[in-house]
Amino acid sequence: MLYKVGEITMSKEHLGELEELVLLLIVMLKEDAYGLAIRTALKEKASRNITIGAVHGTVNRLEKKGFVESTMGGASDIRGGRRKRIFTITAVGKGALERSQDVKVSLWQQIPELSLDVSR
């Protein structure tokens, strides 16, 4: 009998919109890039209100794709003595960000200015 074997496909990872935002914020926040801080930054800088769980899910995905690495950071009283996980971008992640920007820039450049003006 033939069984469908779950295969691991690690083709060229693409970067989702939320992922891209989070990745950018991780770069920006530097040593302070952990779950809740990313969420706060998303809310303040990008006006995106999402749950903490969603942020964790996204960074988890980014880590799986190899775009970020993580280390456990310092504990504090306000967290009930628990440590936080600090994320830093990897070279692959940086490459993905640049590629994403390149694609967009090149797309923007190919659009004649007038055709964007949809209101008319």
Next chain:
Amino acid sequence: MRPQKDKPPKAVEYVFGWVCKPEILEEILGDLEEYYSSLAEQPKWRKRLYYWFHALHFIRPFAVKRLEGTYRLNHYGMFKNYFKTSLRNMLKNPMSSFINVFGLAVAIAVCLVVYSFLDNDYSIDEFHENRHKIYLATFFVDREGVEEQYGTSPAPLAGALAEDFSQITKTCRVDDRPVVIKYQDKVFQERVRYVDPEFLEMLTFPLKWGHKNSLEDRSSIVLSEAMSEKYFGSRDPIGKDLKLNFGKGRMKTFKVSGVAEAFPVAHAIEFDFLINFENFRVSHPAYDLHDWRNTIRATLVQVEHASDMVAVNAGMEKYKRLQNEVEFDWTISQFEWVRLADLHFKSRFIKQDISHDSFYEGRVILPFIAIFMLVLACLNYINIAIVSATKRLKEIALRKVIGANRAKVAIQFLSENILVTSFAMIVGFLLAITMFLPWFVKTSSMDLELDISDLRLWLFLGSMIFATGIVSGLYPALYVSKFQVTAIFRGGVKFGRKNLLTKVFLGMQLILACTGVTGAIMFAQNSAYQETRSWGYEQDQVIYTGLHDPSAYHQLHRVMSQNPNVLSLAGSRDHLGATSSDVVLHLPKRDYEVQKIGVEANYFETLGIKLKKGRFFKANHQSDDTKLIINERLADNLAFEEPIGQVFRIDSGRYEIIGVVQDFHFSNFYYDVRPVVFKVAQPDEFRFLSMKVKEGSDLDIYRDLQKQWSLIFPEEPFMGGLQQDIWGMFYEDLDIQRNFMGNIAAVAVLLASLGLYGLITLNVSGRVKEFSIRKTLGAQRKNIAKNIIRQYAWLTGIALVTGAPVGYYLNQANLDLLFAYPKPDNYFGAIAAAMILLAILVMVVLMQVRKIARTNPIDGLRVE
């Protein structure tokens, strides 16, 4: 309070510790807690709400432990496979899956209806918060050597108790009396309940309008919702005036001070109107409430702890003595306190108590029916499961070859079973709420429902899935898992056809179905019998009316006797089917409780009561006032050789028997004929007027009476009716029973024939090759039919021969329980039931034979 002290709920931590991946647990909880403290300014409830909101959003694949990961659920993958196989199997054999699921679903639906009935029954009066602290006084009286328990009590008891026992925190007297209530143009005869003001504090009936303590005021009246609706519609009636006429010219105006909410479905104690007990002095000034001879409807007390009742119980001796010193007919042998929480279930054995128990029969019979249905469906399932396993032998063998042991195979079949049962549960639940329960509510007029927010219901459903799943699946699972791999592959295992147990199960199924059908036919026949049973007097062409005042008799007599269609008119104190009083006959050696009916001389003629011996009363014959006429039952019970001329003492008077009348049914046929004495009633005692009218004129006279009544007594409600309607709901009840048992039997037959059909079809399809060969060799249709029938002939014979008598005796016992006079020698039902089942069996076999006869034998031989 410092903000650091305000910790997030601990529950999240525990739950996450259990379901969350351990490597990311720390950071998640850390983030959540930091978030929580960042909300410092918000109110606590909002902080918690947000916290929970975010916590719940962590339930995502990345954060939750993999099921395969834990040791306990190591078999997850395997169960997934079982599940898939089960589903495929069900889809492959839609017919037998349908029979299984549908059969179980019907049984489950019946169980759910019974559950909702019992749930209601067991929560009766549970809404009274103090039900464990309130006790009703009851007492025992020795009657013919039998201790009878009564729920009434001596009138002064409550006062004496309150004085003597500091443990008793509250007492309440209760008494019910008829009264005429008038509001604007609405005049009705009602029953009003006199209670002490504590009543509404002890029995916590929720109020819709008004205050609980308003009964302190002696001219306040509290209404039930139904009564408020009747007099005032849906408006708030607080402050409105109701005029109560207690009779004999005593009237008082009351102000509505409260309206109770509609009583919960599960209630046994109820009321229409409540007024302060002190009003008794207004309505019955001559009734001495300090006289131990006088009784009231009930005395309730409330204590703080159950242990307080020990002292009260010990002190009851004193009251017993007080009562027995003055009252000789009701010599109390013992008092007993019955807790309100237990009252409903004991109510059947307590005479004249304020509670009532109309569910006794249901409580006895319905669980039987539910179990009966469930067993029937489970037997079906077991049979079909065993037989259909023949088709899955190779699968079982293969599983064993690749390493499954017997336990694994058994577990596979059991889990498959739980799956089928769960399907059945869903279908059954839908069946119950859409069809069965509405039908039950309609026939029984009990307002039942399944409350899906009730945890108990879900527990019940869960345990039922488990129980039926295991019961119906255990045997097939163990049986099927037993086979040896080699035997299966060699083709040496043949079963299903000659399995003894399959036959036993089929036999049991037939017996059960036979019982059900027998019951239905017997109930139907019994209903028909009860309808034609004689009442013992001529109830047709008799019209009666209750009188608000004895003087009304003369006024009505004058106008009605002018009507040429009225053949005879009689006044009476009591009336057949309506009221009577209980008195005690004193014989030289023993006391005897009988029903006393006070009548005018020509009452016998009017009601068509037949004389057996002696004579009737003579009209206007003073000396007949000390004479009695008794019924046959009493004559038999007293066992005198010649009852006429015997003399008894009743109260303080001596009475002589002058006649014996034929037995008649005072109440409907649920009740046995009781010993009765007739006594002459004086015109100033008359409370009823009865008329015998010419055939065919009864409706005209009834309307005429009604018209005359409203002319003469415009202020009084009319209380008349046709004598043949006096048993009210009884004949409707018979119809309901017939209907109910008919439906139960239909379901039983449906289940049994589904089972038979499934089993025989599977059996025949397992023998397709054999029949095809027989056909090629020249077998005719009848040969094949004979062949199949032979296989079931003995079984069916034995099953029906045992089933019919079993059905007969069970149902006869059931009828004996319900009716005082069930239809005797009701054998027809059992025989008919056996015939019906036989016919179904033959029909199923013929259908299969026809199918075989029509198929080409080549197709049959080509199978596999």
